[in-house]
Amino acid sequence: SVFSRRRSSQRPPCIGGWIPWLGAALWLRKAPLQFIEQSRIKYGPVFTIVAVGHRLTFVTDEEGCAAFFKSKQVDFLAFIQRVMQKTASINKESFYKSYNAIREMMKSRMSQNKMYLYSKKLNEEFYEHLEYLGMEGTMDLYNFVRQIMVPVVLNTLFGKETCLTNRKMIAQLEEHFCKFDEKFEYGALLPEYLFRDWSKSKHWLLRLVEKVVRDAERNYPSEDKSKTLLHHLLDTLKGNATSGFCLVFLWASQTSVYPATFWSLAFIISQPAIYKTAMEEITAVFGKAAGNENVKISETELQKLPFLKCCILESLRLRSPGAITRIVMKPMKIHNYTIPPGDVLMMSPFWMHRNPKYFPEPEVFKPERWKKANIEKNIFLDGFIGFGGGQLFCPGRWLVLMEIHMLVALILYEFELTPLDPVPDQSNLHLAGALKPSGPCRIQYKQRMKAHSSAMNVLH
Numbered sequence: 001s002v003f004s005r006r007r008s009s010q011r012p013p014c015i016g017g018w019i020p021w022l023g024a025a026l027w028l029r030k031a032p033l034q035f036i037e038q039s040r041i042k043y044g045p046v047f048t049i050v051a052v053g054h055r056l057t058f059v060t061d062e063e064g065c066a067a068f069f070k071s072k073q074v075d076f077l078a079f080i081q082r083v084m085q086k087t088a089s090i091n092k093e094s095f096y097k098s099y100n101a102i103r104e105m106m107k108s109r110m111s112q113n114k115m116y117l118y119s120k121k122l123n124e125e126f127y128e129h130l131e132y133l134g135m136e137g138t139m140d141l142y143n144f145v146r147q148i149m150v151p152v153v154l155n156t157l158f159g160k161e162t163c164l165t166n167r168k169m170i171a172q173l174e175e176h177f178c179k180f181d182e183k184f185e186y187g188a189l190l191p192e193y194l195f196r197d198w199s200k201s202k203h204w205l206l207r208l209v210e211k212v213v214r215d216a217e218r219n220y221p222s223e224d225k226s227k228t229l230l231h232h233l234l235d236t237l238k239g240n241a242t243s244g245f246c247l248v249f250l251w252a253s254q255t256s257v258y259p260a261t262f263w264s265l266a267f268i269i270s271q272p273a274i275y276k277t278a279m280e281e282i283t284a285v286f287g288k289a290a291g292n293e294n295v296k297i298s299e300t301e302l303q304k305l306p307f308l309k310c311c312i313l314e315s316l317r318l319r320s321p322g323a324i325t326r327i328v329m330k331p332m333k334i335h336n337y338t339i340p341p342g343d344v345l346m347m348s349p350f351w352m353h354r355n356p357k358y359f360p361e362p363e364v365f366k367p368e369r370w371k372k373a374n375i376e377k378n379i380f381l382d383g384f385i386g387f388g389g390g391q392l393f394c395p396g397r398w399l400v401l402m403e404i405h406m407l408v409a410l411i412l413y414e415f416e417l418t419p420l421d422p423v424p425d426q427s428n429l430h431l432a433g434a435l436k437p438s439g440p441c442r443i444q445y446k447q448r449m450k451a452h453s454s455a456m457n458v459l460h
């Protein structure tokens, strides 16, 4: 076997190639997501994979999870710093100068009680972009979601006045963003010269972000409440590594939201009983026929759609990021093993969400399991770590849940969707961010009862 099991005293079992580069190539090119689970079965709850010159140590059970989030021997900033250096060319000094201030700003600007700042704009813009779909058609569901969502999400965070609102620009951005996103974790670990295309897209995106920043600076609102998140980011950075930080923000705010919306819609419409329950809930709030009037959805309406929210959280549970990462700073004991400093510590929310102790029948899509959580207050189920945990929670979680909740409600209300393909598996090639679909999933969409409602309008 190419993989050998080396036993060094007290260290976790180690899986590595004879030549580190060969081991890496195999591990990275095969299905890394499946490889984590196969290694857990073979080697136990803690194991190390030597790849691309790094020691990646995986923790896969509750004890490991607690250590991952809480241990003082583990640091998250050190890892984020390395990733940002590679993926966005932010040097160490610039990183530490601004990172804490950015985190605080994001936590505060995207907290639960600030969601009213975004809801009206999102509602209006989703409608504006639904228009482009026409009355009916057939499309791949992932493209369908992206077509509506990409411009709206970009406008909400970066502002309508930047060059990102231009549809031609969005098409180019999508092309480069996909290349950048597809190899993000490789780019974070490997030297840039190995990934020419990736590197080209990274630099294209950095140049684009520079232009976006110039546009935003030209339209600087005087009032605080009219500022976009980009404006607040610029206020916080005060010129420090601006395009690098903005690129990372662009990536973090985009990479998971489209797949998460895709899975939510795919799981709902592919299961007739669930689709029916969702539609009953939606029509109870907005009425039966979609009229020519656009419905207004704010947080108040969304609170009346708890089943839909349970479906979204259940989709997130099943398609959570393949891995999240820390760095071991001091020797760390776990299960009688000592993990040495310098190891990259990894944990998989995707696999942790398959622990039957927390999620009975873990592979089954069961929105009703979320009834036990206080979803109105956004308190998740025990064992759910799709947005991280410990000291590092995703600051965008309330915003992204609102974006998905609103769009899924609007789409289901306005269109009748018929799946033409079965729901694809998740792609096993990537670990960073919510998992993407492995193949196409075509749907037919048709605007609901417009004819009926316009006939009604004539009668009135």
Ligand code: HEM
Pocket (backbone or CB within 6 Å): 080, 103, 106, 157, 249, 252, 253, 254, 256, 257, 260, 320, 321, 324, 325, 385, 386, 387, 388, 389, 392, 393, 394, 395, 396, 397, 399, 400, 433, 434
């Ligand atoms: C469904 C969508 C999303 C998922 C599943 C998700 C998940 C995550 C996870 C797992 C982490 C890392 C936690 C850790 O390592 O422990 C994270 C961090 C982060 N996320 Fe999200 N996220 C999503 C959407 C967003 C959005 C929309 C934004 C911004 C608008 C955002 C901004 C960030 C940032 C800035 C961080 C780094 C936080 C820090 O360093 O303190 N995310 N997210």
